[in-house]
Amino acid sequence: MGIDVPPDAGRPRAGVARVPADDVQISPATPDEVEHLLAASRHAFAESLARHRGLSPADAAEKADRDTAALLPDGAGTEGQVFLAARRGGDLAGAVWAAVQGPDRPDAAWIYFVWVAPAGRRRGLGRRLVEEAATAVRTRGARYLQLNVFGDNTAAIALYESMGFTVAAQQMTRPLTEG
């Protein structure tokens, strides 16, 4: 499912966002945190590919690795990337990966992955990470934020819808059986 969001949708709205735990700080991710985030992103993508496209676990992992590498031709230092980490004490509590697009689409940015550690979910951190990523890409010139989400990821879809994202395109599938 492709989702578009208007430029102001990432801004906090009074009375909507839960106040996250005060002890969580968000700032640019360290190289180790970026590696952790990219590993989590590849893993989640591979699992979804295996589930939705019938790929073997090995083929799904290979495609997830290939697609991720294609987005990062110069690694984590690829121009336009935004990697933010949320930390509680010394522990990684969540992270987000976003990127502004190249010169052909300077007004568009993508969120590629947002992740919150399971023990800290439903406390507003996912929303806060997306808001901070939206602010980061907006200050770099983006006016639209887009993302893809698999149709069975109800938590992520609920998060994005609660922040004003709307469906821009929808990919549908059904198995073909002999008959």
Ligand SMILES: CC(C)(COP(=O)(O)OP(=O)(O)OC[C@H]1O[C@@H](n2cnc3c(N)ncnc32)[C@H](O)[C@@H]1OP(=O)(O)O)[C@@H](O)C(=O)NCCC(=O)NCCS
């Ligand atoms: C999706 C994810 C980032 C949400 O993080 P989170 O910190 O739990 O989200 P928040 O607490 O900010 O939730 C904000 C709103 O999103 C919606 N929401 C989030 N999780 C939900 C769930 N499991 N069920 C229903 N609604 C949910 C709710 O509207 C929620 O507001 P509320 O708690 O006041 O009702 C988290 O579940 C996660 O890391 N999932 C695994 C990784 C993943 O799938 N990432 C997305 C890839 S596209």
